[in-house]
Amino acid sequence: MIDGDPWAGSAMAPKSEDNAPAFLTEKALFHALTKSAFEFLNKAIDEFETSSKFSTIHFATAIELFLKAKLMREHWSLILEKPDQADRAAFFRGNAKTVSPAIAVERLHKIAQISIPKEFKDTFETISKHRNKMVHFAHAGEHEPANLTGQTKIAEEQCAGWLAIKTLLTQWSGFKKYRTDIVRISAKMEGHRTFLERVFESKAEELGIHRAAGLNIGKCPSCGFDAVKLGKQHGALVEADCAVCRYVGTEVHVKCSNDACGADIVFNSYGGHPVYCETCDEQLDKDDLRYQLDTGPGYHKDTMIDYIHINCASCISYHSVVEHEKVYVCLECFDTSDKYGVCGYCGDGQLGGVDEFSSFTGCEFCDGASARYADD
Known part of the structure; x- marks a missing residue:
């Protein structure tokens, strides 16, 4: 992605013979x-x-x-x-x-x-x-x-x-x-x-059954109704599914990194994580999220033996996936999966899996061996 303003200092559109712009900038x-x-x-x-x-x-x-x-x-x-x-x-x-x-x-x-x-x-x-x-x-x-x-x-x-x-x-x-x-x-x-x-x-009975099972209902970021059926919490992650509209996402629960505060910070995968704690204004950055969500052999752990970096094909984020309580989650879009695959060409992992012939076709982050045979 191109950062900054690509038009800063750009020239105006060419002028026609009557000195009026010939076309839009x-x-x-x-x-x-x-x-x-x-x-x-x-x-x-x-x-x-x-x-x-x-x-x-x-x-x-x-x-x-x-x-x-x-x-x-x-x-x-x-x-x-x-x-x-x-x-x-x-x-x-x-x-x-x-x-x-x-x-x-x-x-x-x-x-x-x-x-x-x-x-x-x-x-x-x-x-x-x-x-x-x-x-x-x-x-x-x-x-x-x-x-x-x-x-x-x-x-x-x-x-x-x-x-x-x-x-x-x-x-x-x-x-x-x-x-x-x-x-x-x-x-x-x-x-x-x-x-x-x-x-x-019309979904009142369905939502009632969900509550009776001891599960929670949340507000939908899409339709705005209190109709999101929240599943059982798996570590810091909760699957979310709206009974009214098409919203499906992940709810994430983390703690404020300020030891004197320790407040619960809850957000969903669509809105992304807040940049600070609403209770004490402590900043919440990606390093904090990685430390709390990465329960596998992540970069902050003592061992780096056989550690595989995992990319997210959903949002095309590089090395953004961590293992959380045997579930894999992207720290950018918070997409989850219970598995990942390893590209046979570049050797990186990919959330959800890779093509069976990835050695030749590659993954979302490389072109595989097939690039050698591409036309110049």
Whole structure:
């Protein structure tokens, strides 16, 4: 990922013969893409109850534009379908074919080294497929606004989609100036909560059974209902699954590193860890998290014999995975798995496993032996 502002001190767009800008600057186009994405989001939410079709199409378009805006932030040519044939003048005048959302995610990963958690990628893909269905096929619920099944599905998708986008925008550089837009969309998404109240009410018995089993219920960071079924605590980790929407994540429990405080600090995998303890303001950094969560032969232990560094394929983080009570957890995105695999080519571990033929195909962090046979 490119740090800092890639446009600091950049030249203005070329001038035409009448001394007017011939096309938008990179910074102006980035702003235009981002603002357009928010406009599509607004439209999608406004149309939710009256047109399932257009709400879904506009929501998917907004996600696509946000991804392209981030690519634009890294370098304008990354948006093009064929960067090797980039024509700057044609691109800035709008005469160029751009990438699909799936390719945008792939380029953010492989070229800009920007991590997008697997849950987010799966959510984007679900919304994209639903959008394609709306565009190319008749949708059973389109002309039945009261169809609870159809609207429930769309509400769930959009809650999950907005949670993913909002999380990324608050983490990505270049989007801080759009905080007002983020707050406004979050407020408008409350309308989905009004609709999902019927779903929440229908889950009362299921949530009651969960509580009766001695397990806890938490507040969902996606739909906002007290409907997250928390599993049994495994060390510092608790699996979380919302009964109303599509939220699935991990809740993490750690202690404040200030011995005089020792307060419990609880956070979820979507929001990430807080930077300080709310009780005493003591900082909580990644070294603190690693020390508390790494119960295996980690770097702070006395032995380094046969220690394998493990990477996270979900968020493309290098050596970020530690063993916690026989479960493996990434310290960046807090994805978990009960196993990892070792790449047959680079020798690093990968959360969840690697391809059977990794010696040739490699893993998410190397190209394997196949790179030797790639065309120059």
